[in-house]
Amino acid sequence: MRIPPLYRNPVWQRFFAGAAIGGCISWMIFLYMFGVMQERNGYLIEKQAKEIKTLQNQIIIWQEDYRELNKKNEEMLTIQKIDVRLIGYEKYNIKDRQSIFNVEESIKEDLKSLLAKDLSTVYKNKDIVKKTIENKNENINGKKYKFIVKEMYFYTTINITVELRLAG
Incomplete structure (x- = not known):
């Protein structure tokens, strides 16, 4: 059994060349879209990480203030x-x-x-x-x-x- 000699036919050559060029172009488009999406997600994750860090710092500050106020209130308890x-x-x-x-x-x-x-x-x-x-x-x-x-x-x-x- 042998492969038919379609490589000599220009119609088939154009078809395979178009498929190869189309595959390369679609791969380039996919890489571009994927890269843009990853960049957006990376930026979003970085932004959220900064926001989480600032919120955690605020929580620590609020907790310290809360503890100090509780200590002051305990000291200020009076006989009613x-x-x-x-x-x-x-x-x-x-x-x-x-x-x-x-x-x-x-x-x-x-x-x-x-x-x-x-x-x-x-x-x-x-x-x-x-x-x-x-x-x-x-x-x-x-x-x-x-x-x-x-x-x-x-x-x-x-x-x-x-x-x-x-x-x-």
Whole structure:
């Protein structure tokens, strides 16, 4: 079997020459289009990388500012309210709620100097606060009572639970 001698026919020669030249031209067009597209994408990626870097730097700056503000706010926490709860008055048959309220208000009045003070300062002086309450004696229905601090919680509100005992 042999190949037909079409290479001698000028029509076929022009066809193959045109196909070869067309393939070269289309390859050149493809390379140009691909290069332009890659250049555009490369520029876009570079632009986005710069933008990401600047945004990350901004995030770091914002986080540092946020931490500093949180530290300042923690330092600036102050006592807003004092809440006193009296317990143990039931075993002494004190049923007069007005007397219990007056005792709670009396303790709050003694501690009102703590209002608007820095939280850390008040917490450092918690023993003084405790002694202030425990050294206080009150008359309720003609009997003297003393106080024992059971619980103290410090935040913007000081919560104090005080137990009532007979002074002896």
